[in-house]
Amino acid sequence: MRRSSRLPDHFESNPLSRLLAELQAAGAPVLDLTRSNSTACGFSYPEAAIRAALSGPSVLRYAADPRGSSEAREAVATHHGHGLRAEDLLLTASTSEGYALLFKLLGDPGDEVLVPSPSYPLFEWLARLEGLQARTVPSYFHERWHLDLGALESAVGTRTRAIVVVNPNNPTGHFLSRSEWAGLTEFCARQDLALLVDEVFADYALEPPVDRLPTALDDLDPPCPVFLLSGLSKIAALPQVKLGWIAARGPGSAASLEALAFLADQYLSVSASAQAAAPALLALAPAIRGQVLARLRANLATLDAALADRPHLSRLPVEGGWSVLLRRPALDADDTCALRLLREAGVLTHPGSFFDLPGDGHLVLSLLTPESDFREGLAQALPSL
Numbered sequence: 380m381r382r383s384s385r386l387p388d389h390f391e392s393n394p395l396s397r398l399l400a401e402l403q404a405a406g407a408p409v410l411d412l413t414r415s416n417s418t419a420c421g422f423s424y425p426e427a428a429i430r431a432a433l434s435g436p437s438v439l440r441y442a443a444d445p446r447g448s449s450e451a452r453e454a455v456a457t458h459h460g461h462g463l464r465a466e467d468l469l470l471t472a473s474t475s476e477g478y479a480l481l482f483k484l485l486g487d488p489g490d491e492v493l494v495p496s497p498s499y500p501l502f503e504w505l506a507r508l509e510g511l512q513a514r515t516v517p518s519y520f521h522e523r524w525h526l527d528l529g530a531l532e533s534a535v536g537t538r539t540r541a542i543v544v545v546n547p548n549n550p551t552g553h554f555l556s557r558s559e560w561a562g563l564t565e566f567c568a569r570q571d572l573a574l575l576v577d578e579v580f581a582d583y584a585l586e587p588p589v590d591r592l593p594t595a596l597d598d599l600d601p602p603c604p605v606f607l608l609s610g611l612s613k614i615a616a617l618p619q620v621k622l623g624w625i626a627a628r629g630p631g632s633a634a635s636l637e638a639l640a641f642l643a644d645q646y647l648s649v650s651a652s653a654q655a656a657a658p659a660l661l662a663l664a665p666a667i668r669g670q671v672l673a674r675l676r677a678n679l680a681t682l683d684a685a686l687a688d689r690p691h692l693s694r695l696p697v698e699g700g701w702s703v704l705l706r707r708p709a710l711d712a713d714d715t716c717a718l719r720l721l722r723e724a725g726v727l728t729h730p731g732s733f734f735d736l737p738g739d740g741h742l743v744l745s746l747l748t749p750e751s752d753f754r755e756g757l758a759q760a761l762p763s764l
């Protein structure tokens with residue numbers, strides 16, 4: 380049987396995942412400093428309230444609305460504020476599904492979206508599975524991360540339909556500055572491009588610069604079409620609920636939402652329980668986020684203390700998000716280094732190459748890791764760097 384060329388040629392896992400599987404099968408202890416599944420990181424969730432929210436009486440009724448229930452959309456609009464209205468929103472089963480709908484809305488097979496890199500590695504596949512190509516445009520680090528607006532503008536071709544940015548970015552933690560936002564929206568307007576802004580980590584500012592754009596919704600009247608993506612996965616640390624959303628602003632937003640509703644109507648993938656639970660889960664979210672933020676800050680302080688007497692190692696600023704980039708002398712390739720740390724120190728880290736970090740000399744750690752694992756993992760890994 381022939382298979383679509385949108386799929387990968389093979390489904391083999393990478394050498395790091397293979398080594399991890401081998402070690403786990405052999406019962407070897409591994410300290411995982413890459414954990415991003417918040418439900419497996421020892422947070423204390425209000426279990427009874429979450430269960431109650433997911434099993435209210437309305438879960439027994441099917442009342443299909445391709446945009447999502449108005450009650451859930453009202454709750455999401457209230458969560459965001461900034462003048463967002465229920466009618467500006469469309470619910471999805473995840474941010475990934477939001478991307479899939481937007482790529483179907485914006486492009487034809489062979490069209491392109493531009494993605495500043497390093498960034499979330501899923502974009503390549505999310506675009507490709509919709510027949511589009513995600514073209515990466517390197518950002519650069521000079522005291523902090525910067526979008527290369529000139530390079531983005533030069534990369535725009537006749538098939539470019541949109542730019543995708545993550546605010547703050549994963550894994551660099553970069554918040555867009557207000558001037559980057561002004562430059563981006565102005566050039567998207569000029570080039571007739573849509574701007575997709577993924578703000579799943581926007582509530583997790585750790586070392587935010589004063590000129591950061593806390594959210595794209597600060598711009599009440601952007602000059603280009605802006606689609607903001609977010610969801611419960613990160614803002615309430617509830618990825619299993621499977622509820623995300625798209626907020627549309629700027630020129631043509633009402634018509635875009637109508638077309639998105641047509642697309643969503645073909646699948647109707649958001650469950651009744653996720654929609655019914657949304658208002659209650661959003662009300663619980665600040666308390667859960669508080670625990671996550673405390674964890675992120677504690678691990679960052681642990682890392683700083685561990686780096687204090689290792690001048691050959693450092694970390695990049697973490698403006699926001701759940702990850703930190705550890706900088707090390709590039710004596711070997713990042714992939715080789717991550718394999719070595721796993722094999723010899725029993726510590727799992729991600730090489731910068733997983734996220735398209737340029738060159739060698741970066742490992743990516745998750746600040747969500749339970750604190751004792753993080754401390755112990757650093758104690759075992761840092762002497763080998």
Ligand SMILES: Cc1ncc(COP(=O)(O)O)c(C=O)c1O
Nearest residue numbers: 473474475499549579610612623
């Ligand atoms: C930038 C970014 N967007 C979206 C997601 C996932 O969101 P969802 O679970 O809603 O698909 C992640 C998960 O790590 C992410 O890093």
